[in-house]
Amino acid sequence: MSDFVKEREIKCQNGISKSLEKLPDYCLNFFLSIENYTSPLTRLNYSKDLEIFFNYLANNVFKKNVKDITFADLESLKIRDIEMYLSYLTYYEYNGKTYHNGEKGKARKISTIKSFFKYNFKNDNIKTDVAAKVDTPKIHSKDIIRLEVDEVAKLINEADCPDHMTKRQQAYNKHTRSRDVAILSLFLGTGIRVSECVGINIGDVDFDNNSFKITRKGGNQVILYFSDEVKDALLKWLDDRAIWLENSKENALFVSLQKKRITTRAVENLVKKYSKIASPLKKISPHKLRSTYGTNLYRETGDIYVVAEVLGHKDVNTTKKHYAAMSEDIRRSVADKVKLR
Numbered sequence: 001m002s003d004f005v006k007e008r009e010i011k012c013q014n015g016i017s018k019s020l021e022k023l024p025d026y027c028l029n030f031f032l033s034i035e036n037y038t039s040p041l042t043r044l045n046y047s048k049d050l051e052i053f054f055n056y057l058a059n060n061v062f063k064k065n066v067k068d069i070t071f072a073d074l075e076s077l078k079i080r081d082i083e084m085y086l087s088y089l090t091y092y093e094y095n096g097k098t099y100h101n102g103e104k105g106k107a108r109k110i111s112t113i114k115s116f117f118k119y120n121f122k123n124d125n126i127k128t129d130v131a132a133k134v135d136t137p138k139i140h141s142k143d144i145i146r147l148e149v150d151e152v153a154k155l156i157n158e159a160d161c162p163d164h165m166t167k168r169q170q171a172y173n174k175h176t177r178s179r180d181v182a183i184l185s186l187f188l189g190t191g192i193r194v195s196e197c198v199g200i201n202i203g204d205v206d207f208d209n210n211s212f213k214i215t216r217k218g219g220n221q222v223i224l225y226f227s228d229e230v231k232d233a234l235l236k237w238l239d240d241r242a243i244w245l246e247n248s249k250e251n252a253l254f255v256s257l258q259k260k261r262i263t264t265r266a267v268e269n270l271v272k273k274y275s276k277i278a279s280p281l282k283k284i285s286p287h288k289l290r291s292t293y294g295t296n297l298y299r300e301t302g303d304i305y306v307v308a309e310v311l312g313h314k315d316v317n318t319t320k321k322h323y324a325a326m327s328e329d330i331r332r333s334v335a336d337k338v339k340l341r
Contacts, residue, residue: 002199002201002204002215003201003251004198004199004201004215004252004261005199005215005219008040008041008195008199009040012040012041012043012044013040015044015047015048016031016040016043016044016047019044019047019048019050019051020047022051022054022055022066022067023047023050023051023054023066023067024054024066024067024068024069024070025067026071026120026125027050027116029123030115030116030119030120031043031046031047033119034046034115034119039217039218039219041217045108045112046112046115046116049108049109049112049113050112050113050116052089052092052094052109053085053109053112053113054066054069055094056085056088056092057069057073057077057081057085060084060088061077061081071120071125071126074117074120074126075126075127075128077130078130079130079133079134081130082110082113082130082131082134083134086106086109086110086134086137089101089105089106089109090106103137103138103139103140104139106137107136107137107139110131110134110136110137111136113131114131114132114134114136116131117129117130117131117132118131118132144291144295145282145283145284145288145291146288146291146292146295147188147275147278147279147282147284147288147289147292149296151278151279151282152188152292154278154279155184155188155274155275155278155279155284156181156184156185156188157278158274158277158278159173159177159180159181159184159270159274160177160181162177164277165277169273175257176257176270178233178236178237178239178240179237179240179241179254179255180270180274181233181236181237182233182234182236182237182254183197183254183267183270184271184274184289185229185230185233185234186226186230186233186234187271187286187289187290187293188289188292188293189226189227189229189230189293190224190225190226190230190293190310191289191290191293191294191297191310191311192214192224192290193217193286193287193290193312194264194267194268194286194287195217195264196214196215196216197254197267197286198252198254198261198262198263198264198267199214199215200212200213200214200252200253200254201251201252201253202238202251202252202253203251204253205234205253207231207234207235209225210225210226210227210228210230210231211223211224211225211226212224212226216312217312218314222312224310237254241255244259245259254267267286268285268286271284271285271286271289272284272285275288290311294307294311294319297310304316304319304320307319
């Protein structure tokens with residue numbers, strides 16, 4: 001396990017511990033039960049979801065402190081209470097901030113509640129599982145936003161030759177140009193996730209085989225391969241990196257101007273900055289660059305299983321769902337395959 005992954009897991013564990021301090025003591029057992037088959041990040045999200053749920057119950061249903069909510073209280077909940085909570089999640093305030101949840105956000109939060117109630121029902125802590133009777137919000141499919149071939153070239157060109165930027169942006173780009181081009185090239189040439197990108201160390205890259213090692217969401221390490229075009233961008237960045245980090249022991253492949261490992265937020269911001277110029281009508285994120293790669297790979301191979309393997313999808317149905325729009329290309333390609341005469 002890399003140092004980056006270890007640090008991330010420690011941060012997640014600290015976040016879980018802080019949430020558990022606010023929750024009833026019996027919630028700890030639930031997290032112990034899921035520890036062996038969930039990632040630290042998943043458990044952190046669960047802890048935040050339960051924190052919000054119990055805070056809602058304390059203020060709107062039971063009128064008591066969160067810590068004082070008992071199993072008997074949970075048993076007394078009705079379907080309408082959970083449905084009212086889902087409605088509350090559309091817009092709500094917590095810790096002085098206002099939050100909004102759409103279909104996906106609500107679906108995830110009700111999934112957490114269902115898992116929590118299921119665990120306690122299974123272990124005889126509660127006699128009824130009201131959460132099981134509540135329908136999960138339907139998630140409507142949306143068009144996949146991706147870059148077209150000409151937009152891909154334009155995006156990289158904007159980072160390499162920032163003619164359309166402000167004077168201030170151009171001055172900043174002089175320092176980060178090779179790094180930004182390398183990051184964009186790696187996204188568009190391999191389809192990795194932003195967390196996987198920032199976690200790469202110098203020692204994870206093998207230029208003899210055009211390969212690099214990453215740590216997937218679940219913690220598994222895999223080796224991916226890149227093209228010579230991506231290789232050239234990485235080598236150019238490494239030359240500049242050596243000057244940036246002279247006498248530094250930082251082992252991250254991509255670093256900030258502060259000579260530390262670049263953050264996911266910084267990568268998201270640089271993608272947003274260049275894509276606003278290259279494709280102003282599309283809201284592009286690192287994940288959209290991943291979708292762009294997946295789409296192009298599917299177009300070239302026509303094999304959804306290859307795309308699933310490279311992108312690291314455990315279930316090929318996930319890949320099919322995200323690239324369903326490609327079915328139009330398939331339908332068009334077979335239009336003249338069946339002869340009538």
